[in-house]
Amino acid sequence: METSDVIQLALIGISQGCGYALVAIGFVFIYRATEIINFAHGELMMLGAFMVLTFAQIWGLNFWLSACLGILSLGVFGYLLDAVVMRRIVGESQAIIFILTVAIALMLRSLAGIIWGWSPRSLDVPFMQDVQIGGIVLGMDRIAIILGTILLCALLYWFFSRTRTGLAIQASSQSQLAAYYSRIPVKRLISVVWAIAAMVAAVAGLMMAPVTQVDTGMSAFGIKAFAGAVVGGFGSIPGALLGCLLIGLAEPFLDFFFPAFKGVYAYIIMLVVLFIRPEGLIPQTFAKKV
Amino acid sequence: MSALLDVRNVETFYGPIMAIAGVSLAVNAGQIVTVLGANGAGKSTLLKTISGAIDCRKGQVLFEDKEIQNRDPDVVAARGIGHVPEGRDVFPFMTVEENLLIGAYGRGDRDAVKRDFETVYQYFPDLKTKKHDRAGFLSGGQQQMLAIGRAFMGRPRLMLLDEPSLGLAPLLTQTIFQIIRRINGEQGVAVLLVEQNAHAALEVAEHGFIMEVGRIVMDAPSPELMASDDVKEFYLGQSSEGIRGERRWKKRKTWR
Numbered sequence: 316m317e318t319s320d321v322i323q324l325a326l327i328g329i330s331q332g333c334g335y336a337l338v339a340i341g342f343v344f345i346y347r348a349t350e351i352i353n354f355a356h357g358e359l360m361m362l363g364a365f366m367v368l369t370f371a372q373i374w375g376l377n378f379w380l381s382a383c384l385g386i387l388s389l390g391v392f393g394y395l396l397d398a399v400v401m402r403r404i405v406g407e408s409q410a411i412i413f414i415l416t417v418a419i420a421l422m423l424r425s426l427a428g429i430i431w432g433w434s435p436r437s438l439d440v441p442f443m444q445d446v447q448i449g450g451i452v453l454g455m456d457r458i459a460i461i462l463g464t465i466l467l468c469a470l471l472y473w474f475f476s477r478t479r480t481g482l483a484i485q486a487s488s489q490s491q492l493a494a495y496y497s498r499i500p501v502k503r504l505i506s507v508v509w510a511i512a513a514m515v516a517a518v519a520g521l522m523m524a525p526v527t528q529v530d531t532g533m534s535a536f537g538i539k540a541f542a543g544a545v546v547g548g549f550g551s552i553p554g555a556l557l558g559c560l561l562i563g564l565a566e567p568f569l570d571f572f573f574p575a576f577k578g579v580y581a582y583i584i585m586l587v588v589l590f591i592r593p594e595g596l597i598p599q600t601f602a603k604k605v
Numbered sequence: 606m607s608a609l610l611d612v613r614n615v616e617t618f619y620g621p622i623m624a625i626a627g628v629s630l631a632v633n634a635g636q637i638v639t640v641l642g643a644n645g646a647g648k649s650t651l652l653k654t655i656s657g658a659i660d661c662r663k664g665q666v667l668f669e670d671k672e673i674q675n676r677d678p679d680v681v682a683a684r685g686i687g688h689v690p691e692g693r694d695v696f697p698f699m700t701v702e703e704n705l706l707i708g709a710y711g712r713g714d715r716d717a718v719k720r721d722f723e724t725v726y727q728y729f730p731d732l733k734t735k736k737h738d739r740a741g742f743l744s745g746g747q748q749q750m751l752a753i754g755r756a757f758m759g760r761p762r763l764m765l766l767d768e769p770s771l772g773l774a775p776l777l778t779q780t781i782f783q784i785i786r787r788i789n790g791e792q793g794v795a796v797l798l799v800e801q802n803a804h805a806a807l808e809v810a811e812h813g814f815i816m817e818v819g820r821i822v823m824d825a826p827s828p829e830l831m832a833s834d835d836v837k838e839f840y841l842g843q844s845s846e847g848i849r850g851e852r853r854w855k856k857r858k859t860w861r
């Protein structure tokens with residue numbers, strides 16, 4: 316294996332990890348605000364990609380406009396998903412909530428299949444061309460994922476630590492009752508958290524589309540993102556980022572050297588980490604912000 | 606003149622269990638009123654019912670002559686009621702300053718909010734020196750100060766204080782109660798103070814209610830309560846928990 320191959324694989328791995336990370340931080344946001352683990356999060360990512368595809372390739376709108384519309388539409392969808400469905404089951408047992416989110420996942424996948432068909436579609440994005448740096452060819456689509464993730468994380472960090480609404484969401488996640496007593500409209504803000512999480516998932520869907528294609532199978536991404544969040548220490552944002560990057564980075568190398576278990580390394584890593592360090596790499600208690 | 610807060614015949618349940626059974630009490634503007642009672646008497650439930658954290662099944666809660674029972678707590682808080690919950694419940698991962706800022710959430714008057722920060726720091730100088738520390742790292746007393754400061758930042762006309770002396774050393778309790786009295790006197794905030802520490806509470810309160818297993822069993826001006834034999838025996842006495850519990854059971858009949 317040559318240096319350039321290592322760099323290629325690393326780039327693929329890191330960008331894949333970034334994609335997982337965007338999905339993972341979405342459900343960590345939701346988990347921290349509501350203690351709901353949303354197993355339909357990969358489906359939200361898939362839906363985001365399909366929406367952008369609809370605006371760009373079916374309606375023929377400009378790509379960037381379609382991207383914005385696609386992300387916004389997922390924001391509305393996430394908000395309504397909470398306001399209309401999830402808010403009603405507050406206080407139900409974890410088992411009921413689990414089954415409900417899984418049911419929503421299955422319904423969304425079927426719905427997507429019915430609307431957009433079951434075969435993969437490709438989404439043409441303006442960042443497809445490869446770049447050559449020092450004799451190594453790098454996929455622009457991969458680089459875009461990494462840059463996009465860094466930008467989005469910075470934006471989210473700013474939002475949660477500097478804006479009034481962001482701080483209020485943090486407060487609601489740390490103590491819902493005390494937040495209520497402080498005049499924070501907790502219910503509405505929880506819906507806003509769902510909206511943000513869905514929009515971040517849509518960005519992941521949009522950015523992963525060029526490398527995975529858009530189809531209903533895309534939602535499986537959510538399970539690997541979940542594995543990444545568990546590896547990092549479920550409930551912690553830095554943990555989710557680290558866990559997802561680790562899994563993303565390890566996957567292509569393990570697939571390359573030991574192809575026997577191709578595709579399931581994310582879960583193997585999760586099991587190994589759970590055996591050695593069940594609380595994850597960065598447990599929630601040490602992750603103070605966001 | 607009608608009362609600032611008027612609780613009428615309120616009944617609150619946890620599932621099938623009735624936690625408060627037909628409680629009525631009133632707090633006038635600018636007044637400090639205390640509700641005394643042992644663990645499990647239903648004091649916290651009463652405060653939660655007032656602030657909307659729990660719905661009541663029967664009765665009414667009037668604040669400034671408007672019904673507020675069974676509203677969401679953020680709506681009740683916006684009406685002018687600041688709840689300082691049992692066990693402080695500060696936002697542990699946020700700084701002292703951020704906690705206070707959250708307390709002022711929903712207020713538009715930025716300049717006044719800035720002044721209120723200074724007011725809180727004046728009452729609680731400890732908070733000023735720790736303003737960039739995470740609330741979770743503060744001592745119990747400092748967290749209690751922060752919880753009171755946070756509620757104050759909402760500029761309430763009535764503060765509900767749930768056992769502010771819980772787990773604090775006597776000296777610290779005294780300091781905090783003095784500040785409660787100052788906030789009441791200087792800012793005109795009425796206070797409904799729930800306590801097990803009858804001594805400290807009756808000293809600052811004008812009027813006291815005594816609660817037992819979900820009911821108000823006695824109510825009188827503080828000096829009268831302090832002089833009452835029953836109160837002396839069960840709430841101001843030195844006797845241990847076990848003896849107190851037994852005696853209460855025997856004596857309760859005389860109160861009803």
Ligand SMILES: Nc1ncnc2c1ncn2[C@@H]1O[C@H](COP(=O)(O)OP(=O)(O)O)[C@@H](O)[C@H]1O
Nearest residue numbers: 619622624642643644645646647648649650651
């Ligand atoms: N969440 C709850 N679920 C069921 N019962 C509760 C709950 N909270 C309190 N109770 C019961 O209601 C009664 C009153 O409790 P509480 O209001 O906390 O009393 P206090 O604050 O005076 O100690 C107690 O018997 C307690 O066991």
Ligand SMILES: [Mg+2]
Nearest residue numbers: 648649650691
């Ligand atoms: Mg209590």
